[in-house]
Amino acid sequence: MLTIEDVKKQLKDKYQNNIKNFESPYSTRLFVDVDKSRIRDVSNEIIKMGGRYLVSVGYDNIARDKTLGLIHNFSLDTDDIFVCLRTAAPVDNPEFDSITPDIPNAGWSEREYMDLLGMKFKGHPKPKKLILADDWPAGIYPLRKEVPWNLMPPAAENVAYQLDEAPEGCTTIPVGPFHPTLHEPAHFAVFVDGETIKGCD
Amino acid sequence: MVHRGLEKLCQTQVTYNEIPFIAERICGICGSVHATSYSQAVELAAGLKISRRAEFIRTIMLEIERVHSHLLWLGVAGHLIGFDTVFMQAWRVRESIMWFGEKLTGNRKTYGMIVAGGVRRDITPELKDELLGVLKTIEKELITIHKAIAGDGSIHRRTKGVGCITTEETKLWSLVGPVARARGVDIDTRRDHPYAAYDEMQFDVPVVDSCDVWGTVVVRILETFEAIKIIRQALDKMPGGPIMTEFSEDIKPLQHAIAAVEAPRGEVVHYLITGEENRPERWRVRAPTYPNLQGVPAMLLNDQFADLPIIIGSIDPCFSCTDRVVRVDVRSGTMTHLTNSDLEKISRAKKFAGR
Numbered sequence: 061m062l063t064i065e066d067v068k069k070q071l072k073d074k075y076q077n078n079i080k081n082f083e084s085p086y087s088t089r090l091f092v093d094v095d096k097s098r099i100r101d102v103s104n105e106i107i108k109m110g111g112r113y114l115v116s117v118g119y120d121n122i123a124r125d126k127t128l129g130l131i132h133n134f135s136l137d138t139d140d141i142f143v144c145l146r147t148a149a150p151v152d153n154p155e156f157d158s159i160t161p162d163i164p165n166a167g168w169s170e171r172e173y174m175d176l177l178g179m180k181f182k183g184h185p186k187p188k189k190l191i192l193a194d195d196w197p198a199g200i201y202p203l204r205k206e207v208p209w210n211l212m213p214p215a216a217e218n219v220a221y222q223l224d225e226a227p228e229g230c231t232t233i234p235v236g237p238f239h240p241t242l243h244e245p246a247h248f249a250v251f252v253d254g255e256t257i258k259g260c261d
Numbered sequence: 262m263v264h265r266g267l268e269k270l271c272q273t274q275v276t277y278n279e280i281p282f283i284a285e286r287i288c289g290i291c292g293s294v295h296a297t298s299y300s301q302a303v304e305l306a307a308g309l310k311i312s313r314r315a316e317f318i319r320t321i322m323l324e325i326e327r328v329h330s331h332l333l334w335l336g337v338a339g340h341l342i343g344f345d346t347v348f349m350q351a352w353r354v355r356e357s358i359m360w361f362g363e364k365l366t367g368n369r370k371t372y373g374m375i376v377a378g379g380v381r382r383d384i385t386p387e388l389k390d391e392l393l394g395v396l397k398t399i400e401k402e403l404i405t406i407h408k409a410i411a412g413d414g415s416i417h418r419r420t421k422g423v424g425c426i427t428t429e430e431t432k433l434w435s436l437v438g439p440v441a442r443a444r445g446v447d448i449d450t451r452r453d454h455p456y457a458a459y460d461e462m463q464f465d466v467p468v469v470d471s472c473d474v475w476g477t478v479v480v481r482i483l484e485t486f487e488a489i490k491i492i493r494q495a496l497d498k499m500p501g502g503p504i505m506t507e508f509s510e511d512i513k514p515l516q517h518a519i520a521a522v523e524a525p526r527g528e529v530v531h532y533l534i535t536g537e538e539n540r541p542e543r544w545r546v547r548a549p550t551y552p553n554l555q556g557v558p559a560m561l562l563n564d565q566f567a568d569l570p571i572i573i574g575s576i577d578p579c580f581s582c583t584d585r586v587v588r589v590d591v592r593s594g595t596m597t598h599l600t601n602s603d604l605e606k607i608s609r610a611k612k613f614a615g616r
């Protein structure tokens with residue numbers, strides 16, 4: 061059973077100056093400010109402690125210090141602790157190391173902030189659009205504070221999502237969208253060989 | 262993916278206490294979990310401790326939601342594999358709790374009960390008695406359904422060994438909720454990070470290691486019984502007191518808070534950074550389908566196409582309808598359109614089940 065103090069000590073011993081600050085307003089919540097260069101290592105360290113990846117949060121902090129903030133959140137389930145690793149990158153070069161190669165579930169969160177905040181993730185295995193419409197103009201990042209909430213860029217034609225390459229000898233079957241009024245509509249392109257599914261996008 | 266821009270809207274247009282109602286509309290089935298999770302994040306950021314009675318009522322609302330959501334899923338799952346008797350019976354049983362929800366809150370779903378600081382309506386002694394009666398009926402009828410499902414060969418053949426992924430893969434992909442618990446991952450936010458009144462509740466977390474769709478059926482049915490157990494305990498132990506706690510001062514800007522709630526589909530996470538104009542600077546919602554849907558490709562691999570609806574359905578992604586399917590034969594370049602009902606026919610008429 062780890063306590064917040066144990067987690068702090070382990071991180072501090074190993075990463076020293078790359079950990080800038082700890083904050084724990086409650087005995088179950090730990091916020092850690094990590095230097096951007098070590099964010100992938102520290103994330104893996106938390107996983108090694110038994111952490112489970114939850115979600116990443118990206119936010120616009122341009123007005124305060126010209127940075128984009130990124131927070132990777134983890135849960136230590138057996139210890140009742142949430143660990144939030146906070147980092148930031150300057151807005152003119154918002155590049156982070158992707159944690160997706162180690163933690164595949166971070167893939168969507170990172171793609172979301174590529175779309176919404178214009179962040180870049182080095183080493184992301186599939187840096188495709190996730191959220192924005194296929195015809196959304198490049199260079200407008202709707203979650204930045206400068207973009208008004210009701211902005212409606214004009215529609216464009218001749219743009220379409222590029223599917224992943226189907227495996228050799230497979231047939232592609234697009235499925236969807238599921239009902240668009242519900243909160244989890246999704247398109248699948250299913251690659252089948254006969255009736256057996258070989259992959260999907 | 263459709264993105265509705267809720268986070269942007271709430272960061273620019275509305276105030277703290279309007280957001281619970283928007284949060285509730287994130288999901289049409291399990292709205293209270295989002296309102297609760299958001300409210301808890303605001304309360305943590307503000308350092309507000311709400312009344313114990315409000316926490317008990319929140320617990321009861323969350324569990325009522327779990328009962329109706331799991332029964333809904335059971336019906337949908339039955340429908341997807343062509344077993345409409347399960348669908349009709351599960352939804353018939355579910356109806357009584359929907360009526361109770363309407364009596365208690367004015368709505369069958371999307372209760373509008375939970376706000377930052379507490380809840381909006383109290384549970385009176387009369388309502389308490391009625392709820393106990395409703396639960397008794399549901400429990401009795403669900404036992405019958407459970408037995409029927411457990412003894413039915415065709416359900417076994419359609420769900421066992423379908424949508425398999427290993428426990429290690431499940432952990433690697435950080436899957437949550439019944440999807441993870443059906444694959445031997447013992448996590449449940451209610452027990453691991455207790456919130457509301459769950460610290461006082463005695464309940465089991467059903468975990469099975471069959472690693473397939475059958476496991477999710479078992480986990481969800483057992484969880485429904487646990488939910489009934491929790492509601493009974495909460496009604497029994499509920500203390501008196503106010504249901505709302507006022508915020509005594511303004512919420513300080515730039516406070517970070519994270520709160521998680523176990524929804525019927527898995528764990529919901531809300532991250533909040535407080536802002537200056539009586540609204541959040543940043544509010545991030547993670548619904549359970551967000552991680553779970555990312556694990557679906559692994560579950561689909563090397564399964565039959567006719568099993569696709571039930572595998573996707575097994576994560577309970579509010580799978581309401583498959584509008585259309587286009588079949589493209591890459592070798593000849595021909596395209597065939599399949600409608601929703603065609604796809605359903607393929608799935609429901611699947612022969613040689615059990616391979």
